[in-house]
Amino acid sequence: METLIATTDPAEGLAAVVRLRELADRLEREHVDRAVRAGWSLVQIAEVLGVSRQAVQKKHAKRLKADGVQLRGGRRA
Amino acid sequence: MPDRHRFTKEAQRVVADGHRRAQRAGATAVEPRHLLAAIAADGGTAAGRTLATAGLDPETIDEAAGRDDRALLAAVGVHLDGDIAKAGPGASKPRFAPATKRALELSYKAAVERGDKDIGAEHVLLGVLGLDTGRVREILETAGIAPDELAAKL
Numbered sequence: 001m002e003t004l005i006a007t008t009d010p011a012e013g014l015a016a017v018v019r020l021r022e023l024a025d026r027l028e029r030e031h032v033d034r035a036v037r038a039g040w041s042l043v044q045i046a047e048v049l050g051v052s053r054q055a056v057q058k059k060h061a062k063r064l065k066a067d068g069v070q071l072r073g074g075r076r077a
Numbered sequence: 078m079p080d081r082h083r084f085t086k087e088a089q090r091v092v093a094d095g096h097r098r099a100q101r102a103g104a105t106a107v108e109p110r111h112l113l114a115a116i117a118a119d120g121g122t123a124a125g126r127t128l129a130t131a132g133l134d135p136e137t138i139d140e141a142a143g144r145d146d147r148a149l150l151a152a153v154g155v156h157l158d159g160d161i162a163k164a165g166p167g168a169s170k171p172r173f174a175p176a177t178k179r180a181l182e183l184s185y186k187a188a189v190e191r192g193d194k195d196i197g198a199e200h201v202l203l204g205v206l207g208l209d210t211g212r213v214r215e216i217l218e219t220a221g222i223a224p225d226e227l228a229a230k231l
Contacts, residue, residue, distance in 0.1 A: 007152040015212060016149040022105050023150075023161050030165025063169065 032060050033069070041072040082188050085197045087122055091115045092181070092201070096171070098135075103167015106174035109211035110142045116202050124198040127230050131222055141220035145212055148219075176211030180204040199231050 007013050028049070035045050046053045064071055084092070094115035099107040114135040119125040128134075146161055157164075184204030188196045205213055206228040217224045 006154050009152075011210075012149065012152050016153040016155075019146055019149050019161060020153070020155065022167075023157075023164050025105065026103075026161065026165035026167060028165070029167075033166070063166070 029060070029063070032056065033064065033067070036064055036069050036071060039072070082185055082193075083195050085195045087119070087198045088184070088196050088201050091119060091122075091198050094118060095177075096173075099171040100169070103162060103169075104171050105168045107171050107177050108174045109176050109180050109205045109208055109213045110138060110216055112177060112180060112201060112205050113213065113216075114138045116198055116205070119198065122198040124202040124231065127202070127227070131227055131230075133217075133220060133222060137220055138216065141216045142212070144219050145216050148215075149212075174211065176208055176213075180208055180211070183207045203228060203231055 007016070032045055032049075035048075042053045042056050046056045049056065061071060091112065092115070095112040096107050098114055099111040102111075104111070113128075113133075116122070116124050117128040117133050117138055118135045120129060143160060147157065150157060150161075181201070181204060184196050184200040187200040187203040187207070188194075191200075193200065205211075206224050208214075214224050217227070
C-alpha cells in the first residue's frame, strides 16, 4: 500500500468512514460470537475490546441469547 | 381547513419495503438506496415503471451500491476480498439514516411544489433523486444513469 489516504474529498472520506464502521460492527459481532462459542467470558472479551463488561453485554447479550448461545459473565475459566 | 399532505398507500408500502430490504441486508441504517430499490421493485407505480424503463431494477441498484461501497473503501486505501456483508452478522434493527429522512422531507416538498394533494411513490423518488448526500448520485452514475435526466422524466 503506497498511501493510506487516497482521497482528499471529505464527502467521500466521511462516507467511507460510515462503511468502515459497518465493517467494524460486523467484525465485532462475528468475533464476539466466536469468542463466546470458544468459551470466553464477557470479561475476557471486554478486556480485548478495551471496553467494559457491561458494554459488551448491552451490545451483544440479546443477540447471543436469541441465537441460543450460553454466556459466561465472570473471569474464572 | 387546508388539506394535509399525506403519504399514499403506495408511498407507505415503498417506505416499508425499503425498511425490510435494509433489515434483510443487515444494514445499520435504512439508506436512500433501499428506498430506491423498493420503488424499482414496485412495477405497479409510475415511479417504478420509470426506473424499469431506465434499466434500474432492484438487483441492478443493489449491485451498483455494492460497487460504490468498494469504491469508497478503495478511496481510503482499504481493499476487501469480498462484500462488507461477508465480514459478519449485520444489525437487526436498522434505524433511518438522516439522508433517508431528508428524502422523505423532500418528497413532501415535491408534492407541495407540484400542487399534488398527497405524497406518492413518484414524490418519494423525486425526494431520493433530490439528495446530494446518501450516495444516490454516485450509485446511479455507477449504474450508468444521470440522476437529473431521471428526475426530468417524472
